[in-house]
Amino acid sequence: MTTESSEESAATPGFEDLGITGPVLKAIRDLGYETPSPIQAATIPTLLSGRDVVGMAQTGTGKTAAFALPVLERLDPSQKIPQALVLAPTRELALQVSEAFESYASRMKGVHVLPVYGGQGYGVQLSALRRGVHVIVGTPGRIMDHLAKGTLDLSELKYLVLDEADEMLKMGFAEDVEQILAQTPEDKQVALFSATMPPQIRRLAQQYLRDPEEIAIKSKTATNTNITQRYLVVSYAQKVDALTRILEVENFDGMIVFVRTKNETETLAEKLRARGYSAAAINGDVPQVQRERSVNQLKDGKLDILVATDVAARGLDVERISHVVNFDIPTDTESYVHRIGRTGRAGRTGDAISFITPRERYLLKHIERATRQEPTQMQLPSTEDVNTTRLARFDDAITQALQESARIEAFRDIIAHYVRNNDVPEADVAAALAVVAQGETPLLLDPERDELSRAVERDNRPPREKGGRDAGRERAPRTERRGRGDYAPYRIEVGRRHRVEPRQIVGALANEGGLGRDDFGAINIRPDFSIVELPANLDQAVLDKLRDTRVSGRLIEIKPDRGPRGGGRRDNDGGGRGGRYNRDDRAPRGDRDDKPFRKPRHKN
Numbered sequence: 001m002t003t004e005s006s007e008e009s010a011a012t013p014g015f016e017d018l019g020i021t022g023p024v025l026k027a028i029r030d031l032g033y034e035t036p037s038p039i040q041a042a043t044i045p046t047l048l049s050g051r052d053v054v055g056m057a058q059t060g061t062g063k064t065a066a067f068a069l070p071v072l073e074r075l076d077p078s079q080k081i082p083q084a085l086v087l088a089p090t091r092e093l094a095l096q097v098s099e100a101f102e103s104y105a106s107r108m109k110g111v112h113v114l115p116v117y118g119g120q121g122y123g124v125q126l127s128a129l130r131r132g133v134h135v136i137v138g139t140p141g142r143i144m145d146h147l148a149k150g151t152l153d154l155s156e157l158k159y160l161v162l163d164e165a166d167e168m169l170k171m172g173f174a175e176d177v178e179q180i181l182a183q184t185p186e187d188k189q190v191a192l193f194s195a196t197m198p199p200q201i202r203r204l205a206q207q208y209l210r211d212p213e214e215i216a217i218k219s220k221t222a223t224n225t226n227i228t229q230r231y232l233v234v235s236y237a238q239k240v241d242a243l244t245r246i247l248e249v250e251n252f253d254g255m256i257v258f259v260r261t262k263n264e265t266e267t268l269a270e271k272l273r274a275r276g277y278s279a280a281a282i283n284g285d286v287p288q289v290q291r292e293r294s295v296n297q298l299k300d301g302k303l304d305i306l307v308a309t310d311v312a313a314r315g316l317d318v319e320r321i322s323h324v325v326n327f328d329i330p331t332d333t334e335s336y337v338h339r340i341g342r343t344g345r346a347g348r349t350g351d352a353i354s355f356i357t358p359r360e361r362y363l364l365k366h367i368e369r370a371t372r373q374e375p376t377q378m379q380l381p382s383t384e385d386v387n388t389t390r391l392a393r394f395d396d397a398i399t400q401a402l403q404e405s406a407r408i409e410a411f412r413d414i415i416a417h418y419v420r421n422n423d424v425p426e427a428d429v430a431a432a433l434a435v436v437a438q439g440e441t442p443l444l445l446d447p448e449r450d451e452l453s454r455a456v457e458r459d460n461r462p463p464r465e466k467g468g469r470d471a472g473r474e475r476a477p478r479t480e481r482r483g484r485g486d487y488a489p490y491r492i493e494v495g496r497r498h499r500v501e502p503r504q505i506v507g508a509l510a511n512e513g514g515l516g517r518d519d520f521g522a523i524n525i526r527p528d529f530s531i532v533e534l535p536a537n538l539d540q541a542v543l544d545k546l547r548d549t550r551v552s553g554r555l556i557e558i559k560p561d562r563g564p565r566g567g568g569r570r571d572n573d574g575g576g577r578g579g580r581y582n583r584d585d586r587a588p589r590g591d592r593d594d595k596p597f598r599k600p601r602h603k604n
Contacts, residue, residue, distance in 0.1 A: 091115075162193065
């Protein structure tokens with residue numbers, strides 16, 4: 001049976017009418033949820049009845065609550081074993097879904113939710129699993145790795161959710177999803193959500209779901225046309241510096257900067273204050289009186305920037321807000337629309353700027369569909385832009401100071417006295433006073449030392465188009481990007497007999513070590529080990545992180561390769577097709593950031 005619904009349909013019943021009760025109902029009321037979205041109204045009763053669901057809905061229609069609320073409603077907190085598993089394509093989505101579960105379970109006692117994803121230390125995840133968790137939200141790669149090591153037991157699993165199933169398949173997780181499904185109980189309940197329904201998703205649903213109800217939701221979300229939407233592709237590590245540079249150049253009045261977690265509001269607000277901006281944090285843990293004080297200060301112009309979470313900004317209406325910055329882009333477009341709607345109030349124009357990491361590019365299509373506007377890619381302000389702005393403000397400060405004639409007259413006598421006694425030109429004295437006023441921080445940026453612009457430029461390179469061998473040859477030679485001398489060979493203890501592929505090596509090292517697309521040279525897969533070219537100046541801290549990395553369930557034990565008898569690089573042994581691996585033949589970065597640590601198939 002297929003249920004179709006639209007966001008313009010008639011009034012829906014309340015959450016209590018759908019079967020949500022007790023602490024879960026109290027929690028969503030605390031969050032300000034009043035009326036279920038169409039997908040929630042259609043899905044929640046079906047899942048509560050125990051039936052499998054295939055939901056076809058765009059990101060942003062409220063599907064996280066659609067599957068999270070029924071799971072929590074039937075969860076048994078006394079059983080500290082994994083009862084629910086949610087698979088998500090990226091670590092960002094896994095974190096967001098995990099935080100949503102935690103907020104919906106805030107009134108339940110003793111419920112533990114664990115996000116599991118590549119790039120986070122195993123220790124945190126292992127200790128949490130030992131203590132006992134009820135809900136696990138993870139990326140297929142890291143879930144597979146835990147299963148391979150025997151650190152995750154899914155034998156008592158009752159609920160399995162495949163979120164953004166089409167994105168998981170596009171990113172190459174089809175085999176891993178099937179292996180995970182094969183290691184779960186047959187009598188579990190399964191919910192599959194996908195924006196599209198390609199044949200591969202259909203086959204997956206037919207094979208692993210039992211008589212599912214199909215629910216299709218058409219999104220009708222749109223935003224005001226008076227809001228200009230822009231985005232910057234920037235890695236997480238560069239976000240604070242990129243935001244600071246935008247704040248220097250952008251002509252803004254009041255601003256809200258949205259982040260994903262409560263802790264991040266405090267951390268980012270503190271960093272902005274340290275850089276000279278009047279910023280305050282508001283989140284669900286900040287007392288209501290203090291939140292109201294901060295909002296009033298923003299209205300009165302005593303505060304310029306609020307760093308907020310979605311929950312804290314609900315219902316916030318301040319005409320002075322000219323800009324909204326999505327420091328962490330939400331994967332839920334309903335949240336995106338709500339966020340950017342905080343600007344452009346009362347007929348005024350507004351600006352929305354979103355930071356998107358390279359592997360979050362796919363969200364742009366969701367945003368365009370939801371808002372019916374195509375966000376414009378922006379450039380990071382250059383050092384010249386920043387310096388021009390700083391000089392203009394310096395000129396303005398001098399002009400304003402010259403208006404204070406009484407104070408100027410007093411200092412004029414002091415300067416004249418200094419000039420007479422030290423025989424120094426007045427211009428030099430003025431420059432020295434500027435140095436004193438400026439302090440240790442240089443007034444102007446040095447273009448030659450602009451590492452930020454170079455880093456953001458790398459992040460903004462478009463993903464390489466797929467193509468055959470000839471298409472690869474048309475690209476710029478590798479030596480134009482990084483010379484051969486910039487790489488050094490490293491040995492890892494996983495090879496052809498472990499059925500490892502280059503993309504698994506790249507995905508694992510990129511995840512655990514935070515490496516980028518230009519950090520990989522050739523990969524030579526040999527029978528018992530592999531040689532990977534990495535930057536010659538690789539930081540020791542990165543190597544330390546990589547030592548605990550596993551590929552195909554094996555510890556890689558990475559170390560510099562000295563070659564046979566310690567004498568340099570090994571020659572290729574002609575080890576079969578696909579033994580040598582050139583960077584230019586890799587999948588785009590977004591296709592590998594959470595690549596699996598594959599458990600090999602065993603033949604009977």
